[in-house]
Amino acid sequence: MPSSPACEILPWHQDLWGVLAASPRLGHALLLAGPAGVGKTRFADALGRHLLCATGSACGQCRSCHLLTVANHPDLVRCAPAPGKTEIPIDDVRELTAFLTLTSHLGRGRVAIIEEAERLSRAAANALLKSLEEPPLGAHLLLISHAPERLLPTVRSRCQRVNFPVPAWEEGLTYLQSVGCPQPVAALTLAGGAPLRAAALTAADLQMGEDLLKALEDVRSGRLDALAAAEVWHKIDGHKAFAVLTALLARAIQRTVPVPSGDRPDPLADRLQTLVVGLDLRQIFGLWDKILDHRGLLDAPLDRRLVWDEVFLVWQHMSHQTA
Ligand SMILES: [Zn+2]
Incomplete structure (x- = not known):
């Protein structure tokens, strides 16, 4: 059974996935915005898989899918604040934008995922603007943020925003029960309704x-x-x-x-x-x-x-x- 990303998509994101994955004109820069712990990073990973798969369907069988499974794909780069650091520095963004201009190894373009994008330093955000304005051919940028209002407006306006709200209460509870959370109600309450955050408490x-x-x-x-x-x-x-x-x-x-x-x-x-x-x-x-x-x-x-x-x-x- 191929590991299609549809299997990895959280139940409350299935409809959104259906729309985005089927979209013939997916923006080259997406801003995945919503509270922490609702599954934005997981969704970005599935989108990366969808974009890079040789068949365009995240078949789970091709070389690209295999390399993604072992987290060693030459056309995917991730960027996040280093442990203990509050900002993503400009050097990290320079590396990332240079990466996007290189020719794709496996011929399906290149994908960059930026986690906690609100922590881009001002200089780093400015360095990203050019890639957002004139993306290299085949480049996709996935910015993830639980505080999108803290991003530079010039960055925000150049991204296609995808909102990830907190799912319905019952849906969150059902998920927590399915992963064996011992106190689903208390956990979901304290996590403000965000299921992945609740599961991590x-x-x-x-x-x-x-x-x-x-x-x-x-x-x-x-x-x-x-x-x-x-x-x-x-x-x-x-x-x-x-x-x-x-x-x-x-x-x-x-x-x-x-x-x-x-x-x-x-x-x-x-x-x-x-x-x-x-x-x-x-x-x-x-x-x-x-x-x-x-x-x-x-x-x-x-x-x-x-x-x-x-x-x-x-x-x-x-x-x-x-x-
Ligand atoms: Zn594949």
């Missing part, structure tokens, strides 16, 4: 979600003082905790509107619903905005305590107003 991440929810419940009920909660939470990995906090609030906000019938039981969502019942939705959104604003301050060691103080004090204030 550890037991410690899930425990953090439970602990943070408990802290919110206890502050809401008055069992725990806001500043005492902040005392605990400011010592914990701030970025992870804030991601968990925003995911919990997002699901709680979702639950303030009536749940469609047919949903499977979701005790965690019920707890979140109880957590925010009676609260002013505008205040919850206000807190949400504050959390997003504060994310940038988390790396400053002195501010972290103040950030958590404010989050829990606002939460306590909201809770007491409606208690």
Whole structure:
């Protein structure tokens, strides 16, 4: 049985794949945009396979498909920030653009995949513009980004944008069950509905979600003082905790509107619903905005305590107003 990319395409991307793979005029530069953990990279890999296969159908049998399977294809290059680095430097892009101008080894053109494209340095993004404007014959550029608004507008405007939204909740749950995720509901909640991100969460991440929810419940009920909660939470990995906090609030906000019938039981969502019942939705959104604003301050060691103080004090204030 040939390994057609249709088999590798995630269930929630099948329709999109059908449209793009059949498109006779696929753009030479695509921007695959959407939140982290929905499968953009996997989709880009399948697209690369589709473009480079000798039969144009990702047959799984030809030399090209074989070389892709062993990650050693001479006409495919990948580019991403180096481990521990925040930017993709201009030298990496120079190498990549030079690669695209060379003659294809196997005669099906050349493909470059840029992961986390929002991390291209300004100079690197500018160096990429020429390839986007006047692509070498047979060259395909696949840019992947979960923060496309951070890309230079000149880069964005030269790419055909393909959006990858978070899939339907049920679809995400079905996927997580199929890959043996032990706590699919909790994982999907904490991952903001992104299934691959949910599948990658550890037991410690899930425990953090439970602990943070408990802290919110206890502050809401008055069992725990806001500043005492902040005392605990400011010592914990701030970025992870804030991601968990925003995911919990997002699901709680979702639950303030009536749940469609047919949903499977979701005790965690019920707890979140109880957590925010009676609260002013505008205040919850206000807190949400504050959390997003504060994310940038988390790396400053002195501010972290103040950030958590404010989050829990606002939460306590909201809770007491409606208690
Ligand atoms: Zn093939």
